[in-house]
Amino acid sequence: EHCFSKSSDGFLQCENVKVQDIMESVERRPFYLYSKPQITRNVEAYKDALQGLNSIIGYAIKANNNLKILEHLRSLGCGAVLVSGNELRLALRAGFDPTKCIFNGNGKLLDDLVLAAQEGVFVNIDSEFDLENIVAASRIAGKKVNVLLRINPDVDPQVHAYVATGNKNSKFGIRNEKLQWFLDAVKAHPDELKLVGAHCHLGSTITKVDIFRDAAVLMVNYIDEIRAQGFEVDYLNIGGGLGIDYYHSGAVLPKPMNLIDTVSISSFKQFCAVRELVLSRNLNLIIEPGRSLIANTCCLVNRVTGVKTNGTKNFVVIDGSMAELIRPSLYDAYQHIELVSPPPPNAEVSTFDVVGPVCESADFLGKERELPTPAKGAGLVVHDAGAYCMSMASTYNLKMRPPEYWVEEDGSVAKIRHSETFEDHMRFFDGL
Ligand code: LLP
Numbered sequence: 001e002h003c004f005s006k007s008s009d010g011f012l013q014c015e016n017v018k019v020q021d022i023m024e025s026v027e028r029r030p031f032y033l034y035s036k037p038q039i040t041r042n043v044e045a046y047k048d049a050l051q052g053l054n055s056i057i058g059y060a061i062k063a064n065n066n067l068k069i070l071e072h073l074r075s076l077g078c079g080a081v082l083v084s085g086n087e088l089r090l091a092l093r094a095g096f097d098p099t100k101c102i103f104n105g106n107g108k109l110l111d112d113l114v115l116a117a118q119e120g121v122f123v124n125i126d127s128e129f130d131l132e133n134i135v136a137a138s139r140i141a142g143k144k145v146n147v148l149l150r151i152n153p154d155v156d157p158q159v160h161a162y163v164a165t166g167n168k169n170s171k172f173g174i175r176n177e178k179l180q181w182f183l184d185a186v187k188a189h190p191d192e193l194k195l196v197g198a199h200c201h202l203g204s205t206i207t208k209v210d211i212f213r214d215a216a217v218l219m220v221n222y223i224d225e226i227r228a229q230g231f232e233v234d235y236l237n238i239g240g241g242l243g244i245d246y247y248h249s250g251a252v253l254p255k256p257m258n259l260i261d262t263v264s265i266s267s268f269k270q271f272c273a274v275r276e277l278v279l280s281r282n283l284n285l286i287i288e289p290g291r292s293l294i295a296n297t298c299c300l301v302n303r304v305t306g307v308k309t310n311g312t313k314n315f316v317v318i319d320g321s322m323a324e325l326i327r328p329s330l331y332d333a334y335q336h337i338e339l340v341s342p343p344p345p346n347a348e349v350s351t352f353d354v355v356g357p358v359c360e361s362a363d364f365l366g367k368e369r370e371l372p373t374p375a376k377g378a379g380l381v382v383h384d385a386g387a388y389c390m391s392m393a394s395t396y397n398l399k400m401r402p403p404e405y406w407v408e409e410d411g412s413v414a415k416i417r418h419s420e421t422f423e424d425h426m427r428f429f430d431g432l
Helices: 019-025 036-050 067-075 085-093 110-119 128-141 176-187 209-228 256-261 274-280 291-297 327-331 422-429
Strands: 004-006 012-014 031-035 055-060 079-082 101-103 122-125 145-150 193-199 235-237 284-287 298-310 313-318 337-339 349-355 364-372 379-382 404-407 413-417
Touching (some): 012 019, 019 298, 019 379, 036 055, 036 291, 055 291, 067 079, 067 085, 085 101, 110 128, 122 128, 122 193, 128 145, 145 176, 193 284, 209 235, 327 364
Parallel strands (some): 055 079, 055 284, 101 122, 122 145, 145 193, 235 284
Antiparallel strands (some): 004 012, 031 298, 298 313
């Protein structure tokens, strides 16, 4: 069951509330609309998959950092994956248990590492200099840090180059050739570092579970090697990256359950499922989902400003843009687009580029979409906008960042973030 569906009379609804009605009751500007129950269902899918394992669902805060959403995820038992000191501060404000938090990143700053050490979050070692900084942070904080080694397993995630991270030439993690150096360096700092596990993250929008399993096999082998040297490591962190059905094509994509339990019956027959690997080594499993927890819970709701034609191209111009939602412009990403209300019976269907008002030809939300010609003011949504949309929004062209709402379990609509205003912007210059 999914939160966005069509009513019998053809209106888009979010948990049975018509989006058209919500548009009329909130401010007249693009806004993000979430389903709170869908967030719950997505977490439940991971919990079901992880039944019987000691595990941490570390939600990747970068995907969406709305405080209300974070509080909800925390209340459902999630931990958090952080990539900056501010994400760590926010996670603490949202009440996340620091011992369920993991601090990741290839350029973690000393001050942020000191905070992480003080709070007792797991820290992933990403490089030689990062290890030095973690040691320094431990001394400043006067606390030993639980560390995982981020190993770059060189498994191709088969995704857009901008969201691939686990290849051998990536800027993230360490290569296995250097494993011994890092183990020796950890051994040399018994007062500062406690090695508790190994981590990898292959990339994002992954749609084949074999890829995760291949990585898990390599990773448990590394863990065997690490244990053979006397380290008591208990955690395998296989990162995030599970993709979703952006195309709404009806294609059957892997779900959390498949990620943990699918055993390949084809070329990798000899490999067991992630579950078996984890149980066979008596490990705790950490996963770091972002997109697969939050992307499909939301759409960006826009209004049509007008329709125009130039050369061979038809354009629908909307009030939303690459400033609110940059994924199509940045990664050529496809996000499904539809009108919120049924078209008049004899509306003409044409092929449109859906574009915003921003002064860039890269400002598009969708290319070559078949749509009934919309009227001025019609509602148009961009689906699957819960992950890496609001969190990547900018104020380019001084389009202030949009407000966020969610539909709650009882069908009521609540604002969960104010829109940014011109006054907010002017505040940066107060008293200068
Ligand atoms: N763990 C680590 C170490 C990561 O780098 C990421 C995402 C995640 C977990 C969460 O991955 P997810 O489950 O969300 O795929 N802005 C891009 C995606 C960038 C992903 C960065 N790392 C996009 O809009 O597609």
